[in-house]
Amino acid sequence: MTEVKFIGRGGHGAVVAAQILAKAFFLRGFYPQCYSLFGGERRGAPVKSFLRVDSEKILLKCEIKRADHLIVMAKDLILEEPIMNHVKQGGIVLINSDEPLELKENVNLAYVDAQKIASECGLGNIINTAMLGAYARINQDLPMEFLEKAVREYVPAKVEENLAALRRAYNETRSP
Amino acid sequence: MxxxxxxxxxxxxxxxxxxxxxxxxxxxxxxxxxxxxxxxxxxxxxxxxxxxxxxxxxxxxxxxxxxxxxxxxxxxxxxxxxxxxxxxxxxxxxxxxxxxxxxxxxxxxxxxxxxxxxxxxxxxxxxxxxxxxxxxxxxxxxxxxxxxxxxxxxxxxxxxxxxxxxxxxxxxxxxxxxxxxxxxxxxxxxxxxxxxxxxxxxxxxxxxxxxxxxxxxxxxxxxxxxxxxxxxxxxxxxxxxxGRSYGIVEAVHLDDAEIGIVTSGAITSCARLSVRNLREKGIKAGLLKIKLFRPFPYEEVVRYLSHLKKVVVIDRNVSVGKGGIFCDELKASMCNLENRPQIYGFIGGLCGEDLPPELIEKITLYVLREEKPPEMPIWIHGTNF
Missing domain, CATH: 3.40.50.970 (Thiamin diphosphate (ThDP)-binding fold, Pyr/PP domains)
Incomplete structure (x- = not known):
């Protein structure tokens, strides 16, 4: 089983990101389970969303504490709390960052300028599809075609713009 | 679909x-x-x-x-x-x-x-x-x-x-x-x-x-x-x-069990994993999921639990001043039996407080070590098992 945790702020699209990713894994033939936690439904407030993926039915009805993969949509959120509270030792951390990053923790780091990509694709601050494109780059279990199908189903508007952000982020994801 | x-x-x-x-x-x-x-x-x-x-x-x-x-x-x-x-x-x-x-x-x-x-x-x-x-x-x-x-x-x-x-x-x-x-x-x-x-x-x-x-x-x-x-x-x-049915209760591995865990609702899923993990460690645990609460399935409760030595009831609810509500119903169902299991009532998961399989396993192991159940429920919150 793989556990994925998204941390972001209201307006980034973290809740829908987990749902799109769940759908993509579902289309790939996996059993997904996803949920979200809100501090209060408002823009700018910290939002966490979660996804479990397995090849069989998932029985865990409890919280994900430290995930295998951590997707950070707002860089400042990992300044507030140690990153190892969110991710396992040796896990993957993907961060939305406009500059190259290095972390001293024992994680596999990747970063992408999702804000710039989303903005240039006409999506403003909604960076979820860009983050998912970057995620497909670091998790080779999920071919892009499944994410593209899921985006078409879940994104309420600007479908082509979201697909462009997904593909561009896939290509622009970097590791230190 | x-x-x-x-x-x-x-x-x-x-x-x-x-x-x-x-x-x-x-x-x-x-x-x-x-x-x-x-x-x-x-x-x-x-x-x-x-x-x-x-x-x-x-x-x-x-x-x-x-x-x-x-x-x-x-x-x-x-x-x-x-x-x-x-x-x-x-x-x-x-x-x-x-x-x-x-x-x-x-x-x-x-x-x-x-x-x-x-x-x-x-x-x-x-x-x-x-x-x-x-x-x-x-x-x-x-x-x-x-x-x-x-x-x-x-x-x-x-x-x-x-x-x-x-x-x-x-x-x-x-x-x-x-x-x-x-x-x-x-x-x-x-x-x-x-x-x-x-x-x-x-x-x-x-x-x-x-x-x-x-x-x-x-x-x-x-x-x-x-x-x-x-x-x-x-x-x-x-x-x-x-192609799907659930029963009014569901018994899992209770036939040869030495201890039974009783749950309702979503906690049951984690308890299924706890039973699997405990059995892998050689502990004969079983599970009774209670789906029907009214009318209370007292005959089924007796049928599946009365042969056990110990029963653990986990309640995500509380009747303040008394205990877990499923636990109380369970005790009442068995009170006229000559031989009945010890019943340990636990209150936990209130307000969705996390209740992962490991914690249910710890509770079960704790009960196996105990000699006599307390009259009042044991609060999972704040207890170190």
């Missing part, structure tokens, strides 16, 4: 499949997505029935009772404070023998104000005469709403179909949505008596004397006990039709 659905949306899908004619409800977290989805389905023409956005839960239930008396199929949903506010009308519903189905999403009852799951909202309605079915996940909730109409319209009693707030209501998982034609075949034809002519409205609640009151209550009581067999039958035929 299998789709990714939250437990709330699974319940809304069931309402669509059951061709419900009338829905009256008021939104409250965490039930609101049921209300929103049904509203959307009515607006899109996917549900042909009418939706009444009531000004309160009390009014919603009053409207449901009146509508049901005209012979139409009725649904409502609520949580927490909303269910508490309905309380008076819940007695009217069961006393009037209306086959209403209500989706209940467990949430703490204030104060303090909070949003997580706590079964005390529905368990506080224990004595209102409603049948109560506690579901483990979204799939079971969808299936149980469909079964509930078959049961309600057979025995003329209202039914609560209950899920945990958040863990079931908001977790999105694959859910199989049955074919509508099969649901049509499974449900009884809509042929409910019209007991209320809205063109000639009249007061229906006659004042009765002690003889008639006792007569009414006795019959309601006996019919509620008989409802158990109807539920068992509805579940069996559901299994034949759709």
């Amino acid at each position: 299998v789709e990714l659905l939250s437990g709330n949306y699974a319940i809304a899908e069931a309402v669509r499949l059951c061709d419900v004619d009338f829905i009256a409800a008021y939104p409250i977290t965490p039930q609101t997505p049921i209300y929103e989805k049904i509203s959307e389905m009515v607006s899109d023409g996917k549900i042909r029935g009418q939706m009444m956005r009531a000004e309160s839960e009390h009014s919603a239930m009053a409207a449901c009772i009146s509508a049901s008396l005209t012979g139409v199929r009725v649904f409502t949903a609520s949580s927490s404070q909303g269910i508490a506010f309905m309380h008076e009308m819940l007695h009217f519903a069961s006393g009037n023998r209306v086959p209403i189905v209500m989706g209940c999403v467990n949430r703490v009852v204030s104060s303090p104000w909070a949003f997580g799951s706590d079964q005390t909202d529905t368990l506080s309605q224990r004595d209102t005469g409603w049948l109560q079915l506690y579901c483990e996940n979204g799939q079971e909730a969808l299936d149980t709403v469909i079964m509930a109409y078959r049961v309600a319209e057979t025995v003329f009693l209202p039914v609560m179909v209950i899920i945990d707030g958040f863990y079931t209501s908001h977790f999105i998982e694959p859910v199989d949505i049955p074919e509508k034609e099969n649901v049509d075949r499974y449900l009884p034809p809509k042929n409910l008596p019209n007991r209320f002519d809205h063109r000639n409205p009249a007061f229906l609640q006659n004042v009765v004397d002690a003889f008639y009151y006792s007569e009414f209550k006795k019959r309601q009581f006996e019919d509620t006990l008989r409802a158990k067999d109807v539920i068992v039958e509805a579940d069996r035929i559901f299994g034949d039709t759709f």
Whole structure:
């Protein structure tokens, strides 16, 4: 089983990101389970969303504490709390960052300028599809075609713009 | 067709499949997505029935009772404070023998104000005469709403179909949505008596004397006990039709067990993993999931648990000053047996406090080490097992 945790702020699209990713894994033939936690439904407030993926039915009805993969949509959120509270030792951390990053923790780091990509694709601050494109780059279990199908189903508007952000982020994801 | 659905949306899908004619409800977290989805389905023409956005839960239930008396199929949903506010009308519903189905999403009852799951909202309605079915996940909730109409319209009693707030209501998982034609075949034809002519409205609640009151209550009581067999039958035929059935209780590995864990609702899923893990360590643990709470399945409880040495009951609810409510019912079911297991009551997972499989395993190991159960419950919160 793989556990994925998204941390972001209201307006980034973290809740829908987990749902799109769940759908993509579902289309790939996996059993997904996803949920979200809100501090209060408002823009700018910290939002966490979660996804479990397995090849069989998932029985865990409890919280994900430290995930295998951590997707950070707002860089400042990992300044507030140690990153190892969110991710396992040796896990993957993907961060939305406009500059190259290095972390001293024992994680596999990747970063992408999702804000710039989303903005240039006409999506403003909604960076979820860009983050998912970057995620497909670091998790080779999920071919892009499944994410593209899921985006078409879940994104309420600007479908082509979201697909462009997904593909561009896939290509622009970097590791230190 | 299998789709990714939250437990709330699974319940809304069931309402669509059951061709419900009338829905009256008021939104409250965490039930609101049921209300929103049904509203959307009515607006899109996917549900042909009418939706009444009531000004309160009390009014919603009053409207449901009146509508049901005209012979139409009725649904409502609520949580927490909303269910508490309905309380008076819940007695009217069961006393009037209306086959209403209500989706209940467990949430703490204030104060303090909070949003997580706590079964005390529905368990506080224990004595209102409603049948109560506690579901483990979204799939079971969808299936149980469909079964509930078959049961309600057979025995003329209202039914609560209950899920945990958040863990079931908001977790999105694959859910199989049955074919509508099969649901049509499974449900009884809509042929409910019209007991209320809205063109000639009249007061229906006659004042009765002690003889008639006792007569009414006795019959309601006996019919509620008989409802158990109807539920068992509805579940069996559901299994034949759709390939899924749940039972009124479910026993897992209890035959050769030395210790049994008793759960209801979403906690059951984690407990299944605990039993598997304990067995891998050589500990003969078993599980009893209690789905039906009213009428209480005391015969089944005795059948599956009475041979054990020790039973662990985990309650995500609390009757303050007494204990976990499922635990109390369980003890009462066994009090006249000559040989009965030691029963250890635990209160945990209140407000959705995390209750992972490892913790349930630790509790079980703790009970195996103990000699005698305490009279009062053990609080999982703040205890180091």
